[in-house]
Amino acid sequence: MPFSFPTGRARFAVAVAACALALTTLVGCSDGDGGGDSATKSAASPSAGGPRxxxxxxxxxxxxxxxxxxxxxxxxxxxxTTHTLTATKGASFDTGDLAPGKSATVTAPAKAGEFPWDCTIHPFMKGTLTVK
Known part of the structure; x- marks a missing residue:
């Protein structure tokens, strides 16, 4: 039996069903977080308003x-590319290897002071954490 293309309302219904199937397939293939594993240490969803x-x-x-x-x-x-944010004195905080597009949470030291950091992969990248 030969196939005939639907017309009118039937064509519209087929188009809507095809679009719904395509969207369902796309949404079903997504895990919603951009893919991949969470960062080492403690994984983080960037919190609104917190230090970052x-x-x-x-x-x-x-x-x-x-x-x-x-x-x-x-x-x-x-x-x-992959980076780290690692304390250079006392190993008080370290993200571990942080792949592109990923995030991690570190905890500031409990004592006040200045804590320099760098990227252990790219040591020319430097910063300072001040705890008050």
């Missing part, structure tokens, strides 16, 4: 950050 450092174009932004003791800091890698 963004890595982009081989720079920490901001390069200097002041927080309260024990503050949770979200680190977001918006660059095209």
């Amino acid at each position: 450092v963004t890595i982009d174009n081989f720079k920490f932004q901001p390069a200097s950050l002041t927080v309260a003791p024990g503050a949770k800091i979200t680190v977001i890698n918006d660059d095209t």
Whole structure:
């Protein structure tokens, strides 16, 4: 039996069904977080309003950050390569390897002071955490 294309309302119904199937397939294939594994240490959904450092174009932004003791800091890698944000004295915080598009949370030291950091992969990338 030969196939005939639907016309009128039937054509519209077929088009709507095809679009719904396509959207369902696309949404079903997404895990909603951009894909991949969570960052090492503690995974983070960047919290609104909390302290954060963004890595982009081989720079920490901001390069200097002041927080309260024990503050949770979200680190977001918006660059095209893997980076770390690692304390250079006393190993008090470290994101571990942070792949492009991923984020992690580190905890500021409990004691006041200045804590320099760098990227262990790219040591020319530097910053300072001040805890008050």
